[in-house]
Amino acid sequence: MLEFREVHKAHATPQGPLTVLDGVDLTLEAGRSLALMGESGSGKSTLLHLAAGLDLPDAGEVRLGGQAISTLAEAERARLRRESLGLVFQQFHLVPSLTVLDNLRLQARLAGREDSAWSAELIARLGLAGLEGRYPEQLSGGQQQRLAIGRALAPRPPLLLADEPTxxxxEATAGEVLELLLSLVHETGCALLMVTHSPRIAAPLDRRLVLSRARLISADKAEEEASS
Known part of the structure; x- marks a missing residue:
């Protein structure tokens, strides 16, 4: 579903180019989940932006569903995001002027795949039944994050990208939201790439990788290096 091939990325700084990804290889299959961990500033968000086609690599290739993202014009990348990606952010990014139900339906409408029955099921599964007419500011933080997850999954995307979603x-609410997220991801069959700094949040996912010194290593190897 998602593939990085020898991806390089550097950011310009007053001291010169700062390498954040140095020949990164990554494969994420349909229906699988992957946690990406690393220290603040290690490049996790950069990798996520590349996966979403919001940025392009300096060298190497990012492929989404077999399509090389760098070969597409910006309008084509935007269409690919609408049709193939669900995005969940730490800051929710709900539309304040839309109700719970309209926020949930938004991404599905943009993708041209609105399904009223699936929206109703999501509302129930998200614990938002009876709150459809409320606005985001009238919800708790946990309710807003569950709504953001529902919005991302409403069009049944093949790939979900989540940036520190909890x-x-x-801690208690984060555990509940994570359990719900993984359950819905499993039921829809989409692939999940989640950025998190927390080993506890990462633990239930199928795989755990750590971005360290601009390269990807297994979480087990990172733990060995930290203890040596």
């Missing part, structure tokens, strides 16, 4: 929640 970072703004307390």
């Amino acid at each position: 970072g703004n929640l307390d």
Whole structure:
């Protein structure tokens, strides 16, 4: 579903180019989940932006569903995001002027795949039944994040990208939201790439990788290096 082939990326700084990805290889199959961990500033968000086609690699190739993203014009990348990606952010990014139900339906409408029955099921599964007419500011933080997850999954995307999706929640609420997210991902069969700094949040996912010194290594190897 998602593939990085020898991907390089550097950011310009006053001191010169700063390499954040140095020949990164990554494969994520349909229906599988992958946690990407690493210290703040290690390049996790950069990798996620490349996966979404929001940025392009300096060298190497990013492929989404077999399509090389760098070969597409910006309008084509935007269409690919609408049709193939669900995005969940730490800051929710809900539309304040839309109700719970309209926020949920938004991405599905943009993708041209609105399904009223699936929206109703999501509302129930998200614990938002009876709140369809409320606005985001009338919801708790946990409810807003569940709504953001539902919006991302409403069009049944083949790939879900999540950037610290539980970072703004307390530990108990974060656990509940993560359990719901993984359950819905499993049921829809989409692939999940989740950025997190928390080993506890990463633990239930199928695979765990750490971005360290601009390269990807297994979480087990990272733990060995940290303890040596």
